[in-house]
Amino acid sequence: MKADDKCSCGESLKDEILRLKKERGAVILAHYYQHGDIQDLADFIGDSLALAQIARTLKEDVIVLCGVHFMGETAKILCPEKTVLVPDENAGCSLADSCQADDFARFINDHPGHTVLSYVNTSAAVKALTDIVVTSSNALSIVSKLPDETPIIFGPDRNLGSYINGVTGRNMVLWDGACHVHEQFSVEKLIELKKEYGDAEVLAHPECKKTVLMLADVVGSTAKLLKHSQESDCKKFIVATESGILHEMRKSCPDKEFIPVPPSDSSCGCNDCSYMKLNTLEKLRDCLKNMSPAITVDRDIAEKAVRPIERMLEMSK
Numbered sequence: 001m002k003a004d005d006k007c008s009c010g011e012s013l014k015d016e017i018l019r020l021k022k023e024r025g026a027v028i029l030a031h032y033y034q035h036g037d038i039q040d041l042a043d044f045i046g047d048s049l050a051l052a053q054i055a056r057t058l059k060e061d062v063i064v065l066c067g068v069h070f071m072g073e074t075a076k077i078l079c080p081e082k083t084v085l086v087p088d089e090n091a092g093c094s095l096a097d098s099c100q101a102d103d104f105a106r107f108i109n110d111h112p113g114h115t116v117l118s119y120v121n122t123s124a125a126v127k128a129l130t131d132i133v134v135t136s137s138n139a140l141s142i143v144s145k146l147p148d149e150t151p152i153i154f155g156p157d158r159n160l161g162s163y164i165n166g167v168t169g170r171n172m173v174l175w176d177g178a179c180h181v182h183e184q185f186s187v188e189k190l191i192e193l194k195k196e197y198g199d200a201e202v203l204a205h206p207e208c209k210k211t212v213l214m215l216a217d218v219v220g221s222t223a224k225l226l227k228h229s230q231e232s233d234c235k236k237f238i239v240a241t242e243s244g245i246l247h248e249m250r251k252s253c254p255d256k257e258f259i260p261v262p263p264s265d266s267s268c269g270c271n272d273c274s275y276m277k278l279n280t281l282e283k284l285r286d287c288l289k290n291m292s293p294a295i296t297v298d299r300d301i302a303e304k305a306v307r308p309i310e311r312m313l314e315m316s317k
Contacts, residue, residue, distance in 0.1 A: 013281050013282070013285060014041060014281070016285055017041060017281065017284055017285050017288060018041070020285065020288035020289055021064075021288060024062050024288055024291070025060055025061050025062055026060055026061075026062035026063070026064055026085075026288060027043045027044070027058055027060040027062070027063055027064070028041060028042045028043050028044075028064045028066060028284070029042060029043065029044050029045075029046075029051050029054060029055065029063060029064065029065050029066065029067070029075070030042035030044070030045045030066040030067065031045070031046070031047065031048070031051065031066065031067035031068075031071065031244070031276065032045060032046065032047060032222050032223075032226070032242075032244055032245045032247075032248055033067070033222075033242040033243075033244035033245065033273055033276040034066050034067065034244055034276060034277075034279060035244070035247075035277060035279070035280065035281075036244075036247035036251075037281055038066050038279060038280075038281065038284060039244075039247055039248060041281070041284070042066060045248065046223065047135065047136070047137055047221055047222040047223045048067075048071060048074075048120045048121070048135045048136075048137075049120075049135040049137040049138055049221070049223070049316065050137075050223060051065070051067065051071060051074075051075070052074050052075070052078060052120070052135075052309065052312075052313065053313060053316075055074070055075040055078050055079055056078040056079060056313075058079070058082075060082075061082055061083060062082065062083045062084075062085065062291075063075050063079065063082055063083070063084045063085070064084075064085045064086075064087070064284065064287060064288065065084060065085070065086050065295075066086075066087055066279050066284060067086075067091070067276065067279075068091045068092060068093045068096075068273075068275050068276060069086065069089065069091055069092050069093065069096075069295075070093055070096050070120065070121060070122060070123060070124075072084050072085075072086040072295040073123065073124045073295055073297055074120065074124075074127075074309065075295070076295040076296070076297050076302070077124060077127075077297055077302045077305050077306050077309060078306065078309060080297075080302060083291065083294055084294065084295040085287045085288070085291065085292065085293065085294055085295070086279075086287065086293055086295060087278075087279040087280065087283035087284045087286070087287045088278040088279050088280075088283050088293075089293035090275075090278060091275045091276065091278040091279055092275050093121050093179075093275060094178075094179060094180035094181075094275070095119070095121040095122075095156055095157055095177055095178065095179045095180075095207075096121050096122050096123055096126075096156070098156050098176075098177035098178065099122055099123075099126055099155055099156035099175055099177050100123075100126075101123060101125035101126050101128075101129065104118075104126050104129055104155060104156075104175065105129055107153070107155070107175060108129060108153060111151075111153055111173050113151060114151045114152060114153040114173060115131050115132070115146065115150050115151065115152050115153070116129065116130045116131045116132075116152075116153045116155075117130065117131065117132050117133075117134050117139070117142070117143070117152055117153065117154050117155075117172075118130035118132075118133055118134070118155055118156070118308070119133075119134060119135070119136075119139070119154075119155065119156060119157050119160065120133055120134065120135045120312075121156070121157065121179070122155070122156060124297045124298075124301050124302065124305045125301055125305075126155075126156075127304075127305035127308055127309065128301045128304035128305040129304075130305075130308040131308055131311070132308050132311050132312055132315070133308045133309045133311070133312040134312060135221065135312070136160060136205065136206055136207065136220070136221035136222070137220075137221040137222075137223055137224065137316075138312065138315070138316045139160060139164060139206075140164050140167060140168070141315075141316070142312065142315050142316075143164050143168055143170060143172070144168060145315060148170075151173070152170065152172040152173070153172065153173045153175070154172040154173065154174050154175065155174070155175030155177065156175040156176075156177030157175075157177055157178060157179065157207055158174045158175065158176050158177060158178055159178055159179075159182065159183070159206065159207050159208060159209055159210070159213075160206045160207050161174040161175075162174065162210060163206040163210070163213060163219065164206075166210075178207070179207045180273075181207075181241075181242050181263075181271055181272070181273045182205055182207035182208045182209075182240075182241065182242075183207075183208075183209060184263035184264055184265065184271060185208055185209070185212050185240050185261050185262075185263060185264070185271060186261065186262055186263060186264035187209075187211045187212060187215070187264075188264070189261060189262050189264070190202070190212060190215055190238065190240065190261050191215070193238050193259060193261065194215065194238065197236050197238060197259060199234070199235075199236055200234070200236035200237055200238050200257075200259065201217040201218060201232065201234045201236070201237050201238070202215055202216045202217045202218070202237075202238045202240065203216065203217070203218050203220075203225040203228065203229065203237050203238070203239050203240065203241070204216035204218070204219050204225075204240040204241065205219075205220070205221070205222065205225065205240065205241035205242075206219050206220070206221075207241075208240050208241075212240055212261075216240065222241060222242075222245050225239070225241060225245065226245060226248060226249060226252070229249050229252075229253055229256065229258070230252055230253055234256075235255070235256050235257065236256065236257045236258075236259070237249070237256065237257070237258050237259065238259045238261060239258055239259065239260055239261065240261040242271065242272065242273050242276065243260045243271055243272055244272070244273075244276060244277075246258050246260060
């Protein structure tokens with residue numbers, strides 16, 4: 001069913017969602033990697049840092065987090081008294097899955113005396129083992145604020161960690177994990193696009209492989225890449241991050257052209273996160289109607305996990 005399709009009562013899907021949202025006293029948050037129709041319906045859209053910052057300021061009793069599971073957990077940890085819903089509870093994260101809490105605890109024990117930085121793309125249980133949570137928007141800044149002599153464990157994204165090591169000259173100990181989307185961008189196809197669009201700027205997320213980042217004009221978080229595309233005089237951009245961001249880029253810059261970098265194992269012209277795209281308008285409607293799936297986090301884990309999240313938010317001011 002499309003947003004303008006009618007249900008049996010003659011109400012469009014979009015209108016039904018808006019009505020249910022009002023009845024439930026809910027607010028809808030959506031990540032930039034969501035389907036465009038979900039982004040258009042959301043009260044707030046943003047990257048992981050922005051959504052975390054927004055979540056703890058909300059007055060509504062019900063938060064619908066259109067993203068992946070760890071984002072819902074983060075919102076629940078920051079707002080334990082609120083109901084946090086996700087349209088599809090199977091919307092996980094390959095990066096978070098690559099770092100199980102028991103394995104990460106052993107990794108930490110093997111490197112005593114290290115300050116532990118965990119990317120926000122992790123489970124609540126991993127965050128509970130962490131000293132500071134970071135996102136792609138603030139990881140470089142937070143690492144730079146720590147004394148040079150501070151030994152650091154960085155997990156789970158090896159590409160982001162390697163990028164930060166290269167920029168800062170650090171030698172952080174890296175967990176060997178990666179995002180299945182950003183790991184798959186084709187260097188060969190990117191080179192071909194650069195030849196075809198010689199006047200385009202290449203925008204790349206730091207979760208990409210080093211070989212991709214070396215070809216980029218701008219490396220940064222989803223929010224940074226969006227902001228650059230809005231402020232740059234350039235009219236064409238080759239974009240190496242999850243294709244959902246193209247919706248907001250094209251919406252905010254209709255006079256500019258955005259070309260997605262495809263994955264290496266497909267003829268498809270874009271690179272989607274299969275988990276992010278599990279969320280649909282129908283599932284958004286159903287979760288508001290049924291008030292489920294609802295996110296729960298073990299109280300002891302939440303109490304431990306909130307501290308590194310709050311430290312991140314404080315260091316990001």
